[in-house]
Each structure stands twice: as C-alpha cells, then as structure tokens.
Amino acid sequence: MLLFLGLACSLGVTPWVPCESGRECRDAFGFGQTCGEAGYCVAVDRQARCDSTWPEDLLVRPEEYNGALIVGSLYDHTTDIPERQATRLAVKQADQSQGVDGHTVGLVQCSYEEDQVLDGLTSDEAAVEMANYLADDLGAFAIVGPATSGVTEAVYNGLPTDGPLLVSPSATSPALSYLDEPDRPEGGAGRLWRTAPPDSLQGEVLATLVETRLGNGNQHVALVYQTGPYGDGLAEVFVANWSAANRVADRYPFENDTQRSTAASSAAAPTYDAIIFISSDLPDVTAFLESIAVDEDAAEIPIFLADAARDAELLAQTKNTDAEALWPNVTGTAPAVPSGNQYDAFNSAYSGEYEGESADDSSYSAYAYDAAWLTMYGASWALANEPALNGQNAAEGLRHITDKAADSIEVGPVTWNQVQAAFAVGEDIDARGASGTLDYDPETEETTGPIEVWGIGYDDDDSPTFLVLTTVEP
Known part of the structure; x- marks a missing residue:
C-alpha cells in the first residue's frame, strides 16, 4: 500500500484513499489535496470566489508549496478593496522576509458579496462556505476578516470549534465581545480577535x-x-x-x-x-x-x-x-485614521505596491494590515512554544504581544526577525501597529483607540x- 501511495504521488495522481477530513489528505499527499464529498482524497477544486493568492501560483502548482502556512482572507471584493490589498501586502512582506520560521506563507483571498449569477448565495452563506473551504480544504490556520460584524458572527458560528483563528480589522459590534467565550479552553484564548476597537x-x-x-x-x-x-x-x-x-x-x-x-x-x-x-x-x-x-x-x-x-x-x-x-x-x-511614522511607512509601502494608491482611502486599511501581521505573529509563537500550529494555538500566541515591560516593536517587515527571535526563546513583546497601539486587554482580548x-x-x-x-x- 505504501509503495502504491508513493508511486501515485510521484505521478501526481491521488489514489482512492478513504478519508474523513482534509487534514488527513494533506498529511498523506501534500498541500492541494482534500477529502471529497464521496469520502476519498481528491485534488482541491479552485473556487471562483477565491480569485487571488500569494504566491500567485499557490493553487496552480500546489505541489510546490508543501509545508506552506496558509492564511485566508474574507472580504467583499467590490467594497473592501483597501483592506484586501493591505492584507495581501502584509503577507507578501512576511513571505519575502523568509516567511514564518522559514516556512512559506501562502494567502488565499475569498469574497462573500452577493452574486446572483455566480451562485445566488447571501453574503453570510458565501462567507461561511468560503471560510470552511479555506479551513478544511486548504488548511488555513487563520483567516483575516470578515469586514462586517454580521458576517463575522455568521462565519465564527459556521466554523467548527477547533477551526482557524479569525482576526477582523473592522467588525466593531459590542455583541461580538464574548461570542467566542463558550469555546475557549479553560484559561485559554478565544479564536475571535479584532484590531479595531469595539463600538x-x-x-x-x-x-x-x-x-x-x-x-x-x-x-x-x-x-x-x-x-x-x-x-x-x-x-x-x-x-x-x-x-x-x-x-x-x-x-x-x-x-x-x-x-x-x-x-x-x-x-x-x-x-x-x-x-x-x-x-x-x-x-x-x-x-x-x-x-x-x-x-x-x-x-x-x-x-x-x-x-x-x-x-x-x-x-x-x-x-x-x-x-x-x-x-x-x-x-x-x-475609529481615527492612524497617523505617525509607523502609519506613514505602511502607507508608503502600500502606495508602492499598488501604483500610487493611498491607504487613506479607508479608515480600516491599517487595521487590515495589522490583522494580517497578527496571524503570522500567532503562528510564530505557536511554532516555537506550542505542540502544533492550529487556530487555537495561534490565538494563544496573540496573548504575548502586549507586554508593557518589553521594548515597543513596530509591526512590519523591518522588525520581523526580532519578533521571531523573541518568541523562539519564549519572550513576550509589546507590538505597535500601523493602526496604533495594540494594547489588548487580557480578559476581553480587545483593544481601544x-x-x-x-x-x-x-x-x-x-x-x-x-x-x-x-x-x-x-
């Protein structure tokens, strides 16, 4: 059987192997494989709603990215353009700075706007379907987004309790403050975080x-x-x-x-x-x-x-x-549009990446940039200090970015190696983002601004x- 599996994989063919989850198939055959509806490992189908990736050939040549750490994003691609672009910028910067602890970081960006021609789904339905695609089929350990509170609530409730970390840049409803509390392990972190303060x-x-x-x-x-x-x-x-x-x-x-x-x-x-x-x-x-x-x-x-x-x-x-x-x-x-040297550095990089566009076009572009970076901070902490990388352990990592006794570290590619070095020896950091201070309350896991x-x-x-x-x- 093992000989057959090895031959099949070398030929780029997935054999008929029964499965119960996408993880089983990725573990056996690599990234790009999932558990199909018939209960057998199959190649992942590309989704029309997920039309952008980093690297750009991530889903075209998945066999080249075994071992990659996958981040997803969920936005309305007709209105949340600055947030979507800021998310991509952050992941691209991290990946081009040797990734997370040497692992390639892949990004798959999916949309949830209503499209009667494409599938007729509501925003909530599309977001939940794409979130599960990202988590189960592609193995995303974290999702940046959604942008709105209603869709964020639907996505969190539509994912399994052992699902990915969610970090929304702009879901500000107070109703979300304790949404993840029933799923928290005793003394542990919740899997729903926000970079923008609640309303x-x-x-x-x-x-x-x-x-x-x-x-x-x-x-x-x-x-x-x-x-x-x-x-x-x-x-x-x-x-x-x-x-x-x-x-x-x-x-x-x-x-x-x-x-x-x-x-x-x-x-x-x-x-x-x-x-x-x-x-x-x-x-x-x-x-x-x-x-x-x-x-x-x-x-x-x-x-x-x-x-x-x-x-x-x-x-x-x-x-x-x-x-x-x-x-x-x-x-x-x-929430105030960020300012200062850290924001200016982000806006300059954003403008350079997107042909002169300004991050000022949205109040939440900097929050989206920080949200993407935080998913990678969580991954770095988990890889160094937890048994495995998953949504829960990445969330635990975010409890280690607000230590006022530590030196302030500006979020971004310049300090990325410094952050990873601190986490590698179990040290906490004090992160300051493009959106401002990231002072998370240890109980509510929310910030102010x-x-x-x-x-x-x-x-x-x-x-x-x-x-x-x-x-x-x-």
Missing part, C-alpha cells in the same frame, strides 16, 4: 456629538439602523448614552432595501431634529442619502453617520448627485475629502 466608545461619542450639535431644548431624533450585530449593537450604545428627560430617539430598524426606503421617508419628517443612520454596508449609506436628498423636508436636517460611511467610495458615488447637496449637513464618527469626528468638504483642488473635526481619546 462602545463610538456610540458614546456619537450621542455626545448629536447632543452638542442640537444644543439645549428638546431633542427628537430618528435612529435608522441596519438590523444585525453591528447596527443593533451601535444603536443600543447610542440610545444608552442618549436617554434623558428631554431626549427621544424613534427607532427605524431595517433588514432590506424596501424597509430602508420606508425608514428614510419616515425619518425625513419635519418633526425630527436630526437623523442618525447606521449600516455596515456602504450601498445602504449611499442609497439612504440619495433618497433623503429628494425630500424637501430634509434639506436642512443634520445627518449623523457612523464608521462604515467614512469611505472614499461614498464621496465618489454621491458626487454630482442630489446627495452632494447634503454633504454640509453630514457629520460622522469612526481614539474616535474621530468627521465631516465632508473639499480640498485645494476642489476634490471632495473627509475633514477631521476633532478626535476623542478613550
């Missing part, structure tokens, strides 16, 4: 912003929000900080385009002093502004948006439309841009 502070800042803008007197606002972990969570934090004798928030939750349009019509009523609109989907924000813009009752009403709206695509999609007239009325909140209040204006070339009005520290 607890953003909701508080948003409520204070509306109060300040409206001034004294009765304050009656329309709160329109997308149902799900992100919208429900941020809305609850807003209301908790808004409630007072002279303040009223009428809620208009929506699940689909029809409900959103109905909510927009109701929110534009002259009885309201302001509108707060919350959605994790940029098309929702664009459509909402366009629908409000044609209502004369809403011409002067203050509009408050949340972090998902702070995206260059919003400006591109609403410029030269009726919605552009509303820009002076719009104020928003979001400043919140930016922003508006929309024009630069010296009369191009639309986001204006930073103030920054609130945690």
Whole structure:
C-alpha cells in the first residue's frame, strides 16, 4: 500500500484513499489535496470566489508549496478593496522576509458579496462556505476578516470549534465581545480577535456629538439602523448614552432595501431634529442619502453617520448627485485614521505596491494590515512554544504581544526577525501597529483607540475629502 501511495504521488495522481477530513489528505499527499464529498482524497477544486493568492501560483502548482502556512482572507471584493490589498501586502512582506520560521506563507483571498449569477448565495452563506473551504480544504490556520460584524458572527458560528483563528480589522459590534467565550479552553484564548476597537466608545461619542450639535431644548431624533450585530449593537450604545428627560430617539430598524426606503421617508419628517443612520454596508449609506436628498423636508436636517460611511467610495458615488447637496449637513464618527511614522511607512509601502494608491482611502486599511501581521505573529509563537500550529494555538500566541515591560516593536517587515527571535526563546513583546497601539486587554482580548469626528468638504483642488473635526481619546 505504501509503495502504491508513493508511486501515485510521484505521478501526481491521488489514489482512492478513504478519508474523513482534509487534514488527513494533506498529511498523506501534500498541500492541494482534500477529502471529497464521496469520502476519498481528491485534488482541491479552485473556487471562483477565491480569485487571488500569494504566491500567485499557490493553487496552480500546489505541489510546490508543501509545508506552506496558509492564511485566508474574507472580504467583499467590490467594497473592501483597501483592506484586501493591505492584507495581501502584509503577507507578501512576511513571505519575502523568509516567511514564518522559514516556512512559506501562502494567502488565499475569498469574497462573500452577493452574486446572483455566480451562485445566488447571501453574503453570510458565501462567507461561511468560503471560510470552511479555506479551513478544511486548504488548511488555513487563520483567516483575516470578515469586514462586517454580521458576517463575522455568521462565519465564527459556521466554523467548527477547533477551526482557524479569525482576526477582523473592522467588525466593531459590542455583541461580538464574548461570542467566542463558550469555546475557549479553560484559561485559554478565544479564536475571535479584532484590531479595531469595539463600538462602545463610538456610540458614546456619537450621542455626545448629536447632543452638542442640537444644543439645549428638546431633542427628537430618528435612529435608522441596519438590523444585525453591528447596527443593533451601535444603536443600543447610542440610545444608552442618549436617554434623558428631554431626549427621544424613534427607532427605524431595517433588514432590506424596501424597509430602508420606508425608514428614510419616515425619518425625513419635519418633526425630527436630526437623523442618525447606521449600516455596515456602504450601498445602504449611499442609497439612504440619495433618497433623503429628494425630500424637501430634509434639506436642512443634520445627518449623523457612523464608521462604515467614512469611505472614499461614498464621496465618489454621491458626487454630482442630489446627495452632494447634503454633504454640509453630514457629520460622522469612526475609529481615527492612524497617523505617525509607523502609519506613514505602511502607507508608503502600500502606495508602492499598488501604483500610487493611498491607504487613506479607508479608515480600516491599517487595521487590515495589522490583522494580517497578527496571524503570522500567532503562528510564530505557536511554532516555537506550542505542540502544533492550529487556530487555537495561534490565538494563544496573540496573548504575548502586549507586554508593557518589553521594548515597543513596530509591526512590519523591518522588525520581523526580532519578533521571531523573541518568541523562539519564549519572550513576550509589546507590538505597535500601523493602526496604533495594540494594547489588548487580557480578559476581553480587545483593544481601544481614539474616535474621530468627521465631516465632508473639499480640498485645494476642489476634490471632495473627509475633514477631521476633532478626535476623542478613550
């Protein structure tokens, strides 16, 4: 039997060997093999939703990458372009810096936007299917993403309890804070991490912003929000900080385009002093502004948006439309766009990799860069200090990156060998990312960060841009 297996592998043919998991087939025949639906080892099918890899021939010549450590990513490839590119940049930098402890690092980037022509799946369904493809068929020990809280919740719940580490750069719902707690081993780490802080502070800042803008007197606002972990969570934090004798928030939750349009019509009523609109989907924000813009009752009403709206695509999609007239009325909140030498180094590398594009186009590009690097930090720790590399052990590694007694280390290729050397002897580090400090609370495994209040204006070339009005520290 062993002779047959060896001959079959040398000929590039997978014999009919029964299996129960993709891991069994990879262990027997190498990367690129998985357990098929019939219960036999087969070559991995390429997925149309997974259209980008590093190295570029990773799935074309899988036999060349036996022993590679696989990271997956999950994004909406129509809207999360900066985050997707920042993730790829980080993995490419690490791989070109001798990988993780000498192992090649491979990246497979999959999408979850709805596509009726391709497969008709919802975003949640597509994300869960691709997450399991990455984990079981390709053996990914970690996944960067998803970008939104609702999809992140669906993916975490749709993976087995011994699945990969998830690190989202932008799933900020407070509802996710304890999602992984039931699956944690006693005293161990959870497998769901985030590089962006949860919305607890953003909701508080948003409520204070509306109060300040409206001034004294009765304050009656329309709160329109997308149902799900992100919208429900941020809305609850807003209301908790808004409630007072002279303040009223009428809620208009929506699940689909029809409900959103109905909510927009109701929110534009002259009885309201302001509108707060919350959605994790940029098309929702664009459509909402366009629908409000044609209502004369809403011409002067203050509009408050949340972090998902702070995206260059919003400006591109609403410029030269009726919605552009509303820009002076719009104020928003979001985790602060990073700054400083570390961010500048990241942005320079990003611009060089992507033909002059700027990471400033998204609030979350730096968070995505850091998220990708953290998966590799977790892998390095696990390879040096744990029995094996898997999602749980990589998560344990992330408990060793916030040691204030250690020297600060900037995340990126320049310090990569220093990080691996520290982990190799069991030492912790104090990581500082392109997105800012990565000070994870040992209990909640979450970080904090400043919140930016922003508006929309024009630069010296009369191009639309986001204006930073103030920054609130945690």
